[in-house]
Amino acid sequence: MRKHLAQTFAGLRVLLVFTVLLGVVYPLGVWTVSRLPGLRANAEGSVLVADGTPVGSALIGVDPVPADPARDPWFHTRPSASAENPLGPGDPSVSGGSNLSGDNPGLLESVTGRRTAIAAREGVPPGRVPADAITASASGLDPAISREYAALQVPRVSRVTGIPEPRLRELVGEHTSGGIGVPGVAVPELNLAVRTAVGG
Numbered sequence: 001m002r003k004h005l006a007q008t009f010a011g012l013r014v015l016l017v018f019t020v021l022l023g024v025v026y027p028l029g030v031w032t033v034s035r036l037p038g039l040r041a042n043a044e045g046s047v048l049v050a051d052g053t054p055v056g057s058a059l060i061g062v063d064p065v066p067a068d069p070a071r072d073p074w075f076h077t078r079p080s081a082s083a084e085n086p087l088g089p090g091d092p093s094v095s096g097g098s099n100l101s102g103d104n105p106g107l108l109e110s111v112t113g114r115r116t117a118i119a120a121r122e123g124v125p126p127g128r129v130p131a132d133a134i135t136a137s138a139s140g141l142d143p144a145i146s147r148e149y150a151a152l153q154v155p156r157v158s159r160v161t162g163i164p165e166p167r168l169r170e171l172v173g174e175h176t177s178g179g180i181g182v183p184g185v186a187v188p189e190l191n192l193a194v195r196t197a198v199g200g
Contacts, residue, residue: 144184
């Protein structure tokens with residue numbers, strides 16, 4: 001009996017020690033490190049603010065929906081597999097790809113529909129639409145697009161907002177990061193810069 005009590009108390013001590021270590025000390029340590037300069041914005045979700053109001057996150061690419069599709073002033077992210085139509089928007093609370101294989105007729109139909117819709121929106125031949133504009137990212141929430149897709153959208157955004165194309169190309173360059181691999185244009189931050197440039 002004494003042996004069982006000793007083992008029970010030993011187990012409770014281990015439980016208490018690990019509860020304090022992993023339930024209090026470790027989370028407090030991670031939280032403390034996240035407060036270091038340069039890490040705080042990332043720890044808080046990289047929130048984008050306009051006029052003192054949070055308007056989104058630099059890490060989540062939610063495709064903007066214009067009030068009037070004929071006068072679309074925004075740069076668009078990659079498509080989302082959760083979107084019901086080719087031009088989105090997807091549901092930002094749902095993350096995931098389509099899981100359709102390369103030889104699935106549904107994938108070909110989806111990609112062809114997106115290419116046609118984007119070419120019509122941008123006023124270009126379908127052959128000019130880059131691959132990232134018509135293929136959904138694995139998460140469906142990718143905030144970055146290729147420089148080619150951003151460049152394709154510059155004339156439309158310029159026409160609708162009145163911002164000169166050279167200035168828009170500068171903004172695209174300012175929001176392009178090299179990172180590892182192919183440079184990407186941060187769409188949420190770019191759209192915030194466009195909004196600021198038009199005074200809204």
